[in-house]
Amino acid sequence: xxxxxxxxxxxxxxxxxxxxxxxxxxxxxxxxxxxxxxxxxxxxxxxxxxxxxxxxxxxxxxxxxxxxxxxxxxxxxxxxxxxxxxxxxxxxxxxxxxxxxxxxxxxxxxxxxxxxxxxxxxxxxxxxxxxxxxxxxxxxxxxxxxxxxxxxxxxxxxxxxxxxxxxxxxxxxxxxxxxxxxxxxxxxxxxxxxxxxxxxxxxxxxxxxxxxxxxxxxxxxxxxxxxxxxxxxxxxxxxxxxxxxxxxxxxxxxxxxxxxxxxxxxxxxxxxxxxxxxxxxxxxxxxxxxxxxxxxxxxxxxxxxxxxxxxxxxxxxxxxxxxxxxxxxxxxxxxxxxxxxxxxxxxxxxxxxxxxxxxxxxxxxxxxxxxxxxxxxxxxxxxxxxxxxxxxxxxxxxxxxxxxxxxxxxxxxxxxxxxxxxxxxxxxxxxxxxxxxxxxxxxxxxxxxxxxxxxxxxxxxxxxxxxxxxxxxxxxxxxxxxxxxxxxxxxxxxxxxxxxxxxxxxxxxxxxxxxxxxxxxxxxxxxxxxxxxxxxxxxxxxxxxxxxxxxxxxxxxxxxxxxxxxxxxxxxxxxxxxxxxxxxxxxxxxxxxxxxxxxxxxxxxxxxxxxxxxxxxxxxxxxxxxxxxxxxxxxxxxxxxxxxxxxxxxxxxxxxxxxxxxxxxxxxxxxxxxxxxxxxxxxxxxxxxx
Amino acid sequence: xxxxxxxxxxxxxxxxxxxxxxxxxxxxxxxxxxxxxxxxxxxxxxxxxxxxxxxxxxxxxxxxxxxxxxxxxxxxxxxxxxxxxxxxxxxxxxxxxxxxxxxxxxxxxxxxxxxxxxxxxxxxxxxxxxxxxxxxxxxxxxxxxxxxxxxxxxxxxxxxxxxxxxxxxxxxxxxxxxxxxxxxxxxxxxxxxxxxxxxxxxxxxxxxxxxxxxxxxxxxxxxxxxxxxxxxxxxxxxxxxxxxxxxxxxxxxxxxxxxxxxxxxxxxxxxxxxxxxxxxxxxxxxxxxxxxxxxx
Numbered sequence: 014x015x016x017x018x019x020x021x022x023x024x025x026x027x028x029x030x031x032x033x034x035x036x037x038x039x040x041x042x043x044x045x046x047x048x049x050x051x052x053x054x055x056x057x058x059x060x061x062x063x064x065x066x067x068x069x070x071x072x073x074x075x076x077x078x079x080x081x082x083x084x085x086x087x088x089x090x091x092x093x094x095x096x097x098x099x100x101x102x103x104x105x106x107x108x109x110x111x112x113x114x115x116x117x118x119x120x121x122x123x124x125x126x127x128x129x130x131x132x133x134x135x136x137x138x139x140x141x142x143x144x145x146x147x148x149x150x151x152x153x154x155x156x157x158x159x160x161x162x163x164x165x166x167x168x169x170x171x172x173x174x175x176x177x178x179x180x181x182x183x184x185x186x187x188x189x190x191x192x193x194x195x196x197x198x199x200x201x202x203x204x205x206x207x208x209x210x211x212x213x214x215x216x217x218x219x220x221x222x223x224x225x226x227x228x229x230x231x232x233x234x235x236x237x238x239x240x241x242x243x244x245x246x247x248x249x250x251x252x253x254x255x256x257x258x259x260x261x262x263x264x265x266x267x268x269x270x271x272x273x274x275x276x277x278x279x280x281x282x283x284x285x286x287x288x289x290x291x292x293x294x295x296x297x298x299x300x301x302x303x304x305x306x307x308x309x310x311x312x313x314x315x316x317x318x319x320x321x322x323x324x325x326x327x328x329x330x331x332x333x334x335x336x337x338x339x340x341x342x343x344x345x346x347x348x349x350x351x352x353x354x355x356x357x358x359x360x361x362x363x364x365x366x367x368x369x370x371x372x373x374x375x376x377x378x379x380x381x382x383x384x385x386x387x388x389x390x391x392x393x394x395x396x397x398x399x400x401x402x403x404x405x406x407x408x409x410x411x412x413x414x415x416x417x418x419x420x421x422x423x424x425x426x427x428x429x430x431x432x433x434x435x436x437x438x439x440x441x442x443x444x445x446x447x448x449x450x451x452x453x454x455x456x457x458x459x460x461x462x463x464x465x466x467x468x469x470x471x472x473x474x475x476x477x478x479x480x481x482x483x484x485x486x487x488x489x490x491x492x493x494x495x496x497x498x499x500x501x502x503x504x505x506x507x508x509x510x511x512x513x514x515x516x517x518x519x520x521x522x523x524x525x526x527x528x529x530x531x532x533x534x535x536x537x538x539x540x541x542x543x544x545x546x547x548x549x550x551x552x553x554x555x556x557x558x559x560x561x562x563x564x565x566x567x568x569x570x571x572x573x574x575x576x577x578x579x580x581x582x583x584x585x586x587x588x589x590x591x592x593x594x595x596x597x598x599x600x601x602x603x604x605x606x607x608x609x610x611x612x613x614x615x616x617x618x619x620x621x622x623x624x625x626x627x628x629x630x631x632x633x634x635x636x637x638x639x640x641x642x643x644x645x646x647x648x649x650x651x652x653x654x655x656x657x658x659x660x661x662x663x664x665x666x667x668x669x670x671x672x673x674x675x676x677x678x679x680x681x682x683x684x685x686x687x688x689x690x691x692x693x694x695x696x697x698x699x700x701x702x703x
Numbered sequence: 704x705x706x707x708x709x710x711x712x713x714x715x716x717x718x719x720x721x722x723x724x725x726x727x728x729x730x731x732x733x734x735x736x737x738x739x740x741x742x743x744x745x746x747x748x749x750x751x752x753x754x755x756x757x758x759x760x761x762x763x764x765x766x767x768x769x770x771x772x773x774x775x776x777x778x779x780x781x782x783x784x785x786x787x788x789x790x791x792x793x794x795x796x797x798x799x800x801x802x803x804x805x806x807x808x809x810x811x812x813x814x815x816x817x818x819x820x821x822x823x824x825x826x827x828x829x830x831x832x833x834x835x836x837x838x839x840x841x842x843x844x845x846x847x848x849x850x851x852x853x854x855x856x857x858x859x860x861x862x863x864x865x866x867x868x869x870x871x872x873x874x875x876x877x878x879x880x881x882x883x884x885x886x887x888x889x890x891x892x893x894x895x896x897x898x899x900x901x902x903x904x905x906x907x908x909x910x911x912x913x914x915x916x917x918x919x920x921x922x923x924x925x926x927x928x929x930x931x932x933x934x935x936x937x938x939x940x941x942x943x944x945x946x947x948x949x950x951x952x953x954x955x956x957x958x959x960x961x962x963x964x965x966x967x968x969x970x971x972x973x974x975x976x977x978x979x980x981x982x983x984x985x986x987x988x989x990x991x992x993x994x995x996x997x998x999x
Contacts, residue, residue: 316810320807329835
């Protein structure tokens with residue numbers, strides 16, 4: 014079959030850099046899905062994207078859609094065939110209606126009735142005739158943020174300027190917001206010109222001749238190799254973060270890396286401030302020496318060629334100088350403010366209208382921190398540091414630097430606290446209490462920082478749950494999920510086996526005491542526990558735990574998080590071992606039958622009828638004594654495994670659901686007591702055994 | 704190029720694109736967007752093309768004339784075109800060329816920047832325009848004004864005059880900028896900068912200002928009831944400026960702040976709606992005029 018290439022390019026006013034890649038991926042996926050659903054074969058799809066264009070090049074597409082068959086259903090056999098065995102009028106009409114003859118009819122049973130069917134052959138259409146459908150694929154793209162322009166109704170990422178739609182040399186007729194498709198594209202905004210394409214295959218090279226590197230991967234590599242060249246020439250180390258590189262790649266069509274410098278005196282400002290200012294505000298790459306010290310240089314990527322680079326560098330230097338002068342001013346001013354004065358200011362800062370001021374939050378967090386450090390029996394030094402850190406944890410929020418660079422909260426707190434004579438432990442805890450700041454971030458190192466971090470996050474989560482502001486679907490404006498996961502990570506990292514339900518109760522009662530709760534306390538608590546269970550579930554899923562085991566360990570209370578995770582790991586590991594099936598089955602049997610006990614009471618050994626009942630009873634007493642309090646998950650599990658033979662013998666010789674009511678109740682009570690021990694480890698009957 | 708010539712050049716350029724050249728509106732305001740020539744005229748179906756210089760007062764940015772980058776009052780050159788023309792980016796870039804900025808010698812980029820002013824019920828999408836890393840212009844397609852969907856969409860171009868001039872004249876200190884031959888920004892604005900800063904932060908009377916806010920607010924509502932949009936809007940602007948002084952003075956607590964912003968937003972929404980209704984009563988006269996012109 015003859016084949017042609019197809020080229021589709023949507024020319025736009027500059028798209029937001031952060032949406033370029035996902036947009037072109039989406040366009041390509043939708044085109045491929047369309048091609049597949051239409052039975053049009055092709056060999057390969059190439060993507061092109063810049064801030065001003067989304068391009069898709071499909072190679073070797075069939076000129077003709079594949080032929081296909083379609084089955085049509087007609088009348089039932091008794092209507093289709095007359096008494097004499099001839100085709101009825103209805104059957105003849107049906108076949109003709111489908112463009113076929115009665116001889117083509119065959120029968121197929123549907124729900125016990127036979128119906129006449131014909132198989133229609135459908136000849137594939139010319140691909141070129143189908144391609145105008147791509148218009149709705151282009152208009153149907155979903156963007157995170159849409160806009161309208163001029164008099165147009167279409168909501169789109171940015172206004173559409175031109176459309177290239179070619180099937181071989183033929184134009185695919187498409188028209189969107191008054192822009193009609195053609196073969197004309199445009200080069201770089203300043204360096205390039207209009208391009209008349211004759212063939213889809215010329216696209217990339219023609220654009221390159223007009224100063225557009227249309228393949229974003231190649232553009233990225235070009236930037237990287239230019240930066241590497243600078244590193245080599247200047248003896249620098251330039252850390253290129255993937256996220257910034259991606260953004261810069263999608264801010265330019267023709268990248269040229271260049272460097273500028275700033276005054277050495279600015280190096281007195283904390284390094285993180287300088288780096289944030291360069292990266293966040295200017296999208297510059299900071300420069301370090303081989304020894305790792307920050308140097309008074311920056312690297313930026315221009316959208317253009319090598320001409321007049323000095324002018325561009327000079328302009329950028331001027332901008333950075335003004336920004337750093339601001340930062341230096343803030344740094345100097347902030348140092349003049351005593352911590353106590355900053356704390357007074359927090360009195361008048363509303364954290365959330367329904368939750369109260371920051372000062373109020375801090376006093377709750379401090380209280381919770383102290384209860385936590387007490388429960389954890391941290392040493393005196395840590396307890397004291399955690400208390401002070403909690404008290405001043407938010408003082409940097411009223412500094413000018415954090416006002417200007419919110420992402421430096423905590424970090425500036427640590428810097429300033431040290432300068433004001435706080436202990437290094439306190440200063441460290443202030444910074445750490447925001448950790449982990451994101452999914453990749455580490456957890457706090459110090460015990461003081463970790464307990465403060467848990468208290469602060471827990472207070473936030475409980476506060477918002479108390480006023481009914483819980484995350485739903487994609488809506489989580491206060492990042493409560495991330496903070497809950499943060500708490501779990503910290504508990505695991507620290508191996509802190511505090512009882513989770515009790516800790517939540519503490520936080521809830523503090524909020525309740527402050528009169529913030531707008532909902533029933535029990536309801537808040539149960540929502541919170543389900544919410545945290547979901548985060549634990551997520552954690553377990555990420556580490557590849559099977560879903561039935563997750564369900565089993567989360568079937569009861571959370572208890573101590575590290576132990577819960579251990580229980581899940583033990584079960585997961587045991588799953589592959591011999592004996593797993595029989596032990597779980599035995600334990601499950603107890604759990605299942607225990608569910609039938611209406612009002613389990615005390616066990617009366619006088620009612621035992623066989624030795625196995627007694628043996629199981631004695632074993633139960635021993636186990637119950639062993640698993641009391643917090644015991645290591647492994648010991649607990651071994652204890653459960655040791656129950657198996659007793660349980661099997663018991664069931665072999667004992668009928669739990671005895672006729673005699675007294676006997677039955679006694680046996681069910683025994684089952685219930687035993688089940689409580691088993692389910693204290695996990696809901697074993699949720700585990701799937703094959 | 705001195706500031707005066709920059710303004711003349713921009714006026715010439717946008718006048719050639721069919722913009723009405725207006726003068727600054729005579730009530731204090733924080734940004735060119737708040738001029739009735741933008742805020743009100745972006746509402747409704749009538750076409751509107753206009754350019755003007757807007758002195759913009761930001762009490763909180765006052766620095767007694769001592770900071771090289773911050774001003775109590777700076778100047779914006781504001782362009783509004785409704786509906787947004789297809790070639791608006793080119794028109795804008797040509798204005799830079801007219802100012803002597805050759806795109807081939809610089810790095811000019813359109814960097815995403817979405818604009819939102821909740822206190823006016825406004826939202827728009829667009830860019831900040833970077834010239835060698837410096838933000839020189841806000842470029843916005845209005846999507847919503849005063850809580851009303853914009854149909855058609857206006858495009859707003861706001862040049863920061865002093866920013867741009869500091870680049871063109873290569874000055875580190877805004878007060879050293881040349882306004883016209885023999886006159887710097889310091890000569891003209893030095894004393895007012897100092898005095899307005901002192902007034903804002905030291906000598907203003909919060910009690911009087913709180914009173915004024917309530918009086919202005921009441922009057923704005925009263926005039927709206929009468930269907931008198933423009934007098935009402937003047938009082939809305941006065942409310943907004945009074946609030947800005949109080950805020951800069953630190954006289955408004957965070958809790959109260961939310962309340963005041965909500966009051967401004969209510970005014971803005973109500974006035975937007977009233978303006979639309981009054982234009983509708985008049986039969987959207989500019990739209991009609993243009994349609995007649997097109998038929999001829």
